Amino acid sequence: MRVAVFTEPHRGAGYDDQLRFARLVEAGGFDGFLRADHYQAMGDESGLPGPTDAWLTLAALARETTRIRLGTLVTSATFRLPGPLAVMVAQVDQMSGGRVELGIGAGWYEREHTSYGIPFPGVGERFDRLAEQLEIITGLWRTPVGETYSYLGDHYRLVDAPALPKPVQRPGPPVIVGGRGPKRTPELAARYADEFNMPFKSVEETAGAYERVREACDRTGRTGSGRAPLVFSTGVVVAIGRTDAEARRRAEPLHVKSALPPEDPVVGSPAQLVDRLGEFAAIGATRAHLRLIELDDLDHLELIAGEVLPQLDGTR
Numbered sequence: 001m002r003v004a005v006f007t008e009p010h011r012g013a014g015y016d017d018q019l020r021f022a023r024l025v026e027a028g029g030f031d032g033f034l035r036a037d038h039y040q041a042m043g044d045e046s047g048l049p050g051p052t053d054a055w056l057t058l059a060a061l062a063r064e065t066t067r068i069r070l071g072t073l074v075t076s077a078t079f080r081l082p083g084p085l086a087v088m089v090a091q092v093d094q095m096s097g098g099r100v101e102l103g104i105g106a107g108w109y110e111r112e113h114t115s116y117g118i119p120f121p122g123v124g125e126r127f128d129r130l131a132e133q134l135e136i137i138t139g140l141w142r143t144p145v146g147e148t149y150s151y152l153g154d155h156y157r158l159v160d161a162p163a164l165p166k167p168v169q170r171p172g173p174p175v176i177v178g179g180r181g182p183k184r185t186p187e188l189a190a191r192y193a194d195e196f197n198m199p200f201k202s203v204e205e206t207a208g209a210y211e212r213v214r215e216a217c218d219r220t221g222r223t224g225s226g227r228a229p230l231v232f233s234t235g236v237v238v239a240i241g242r243t244d245a246e247a248r249r250r251a252e253p254l255h256v257k258s259a260l261p262p263e264d265p266v267v268g269s270p271a272q273l274v275d276r277l278g279e280f281a282a283i284g285a286t287r288a289h290l291r292l293i294e295l296d297d298l299d300h301l302e303l304i305a306g307e308v309l310p311q312l313d314g315t316r
Helices: 015-027 054-064 082-096 110-116 123-142 184-192 203-220 244-255 270-282 298-307
Strands: 002-007 032-035 069-072 100-105 149-152 157-161 175-178 195-199 231-240 266-268 287-292
Touching (some): 032 054, 032 100, 123 157, 175 231, 203 231
Parallel strands (some): 002 287, 100 175, 231 287
């Protein structure tokens, strides 16, 4: 089980907070540092000092770290046009020496779109745009140097794009598609993704999502095509402690009213987290993204590094 850390800077964290945290993630032996791509807090938090752009932040972290994977869970397809996004991600991949991953989704949090003047079409159109973005971004990265790329869709049109710059990772950085959607999400994961992520749900619900994606891989011809098999990953909300009181204190933010859907956190001891990760491994997960709530709680990160990672295979 490879273990990455997932953070939500929109809850209230500046760049220096994220840099300090990412450096400790690297020193602690974790697989990666991934962050949300949001422009506004989702609950009653003030969100101070304000949002930080995901890809600007990751570009800076690419130069300040040396080993950990860096990426988004997930970039909203409503925020950026696919051509410029392909350029951004490829450049950050170069800046990191080939350590970037692109998690991308349709976008869902209407409030931040309204706040910052970002168009927010209906859910069907958002998924249509996501499908076109996935086709365009991966198409641009795959285009050989010296050739051009064109695309004509319902929402985007590219004509003779030079398809530059090229990322270090070829044919491109790993693409992560995830979510709870029962129909289009599995299809998109099967066609375009390198990793499917089921975020913050029970083992049973996650197993059902994995099965739907496996069935989509069979339908689309992904299975047996020669392509690398999908990585199945899970997201786990974590609030653990050396004592029950410490764990409950870390879990207090989970009780704040939020726009997020219900989740299945691990609140308790390091051993409980090890057991939960073992349950996810048993259904096929080979990677876990641990969502740590407070970026200034460095002791929480050190506790997991010291008492959880050594009990897992493939973390270092």
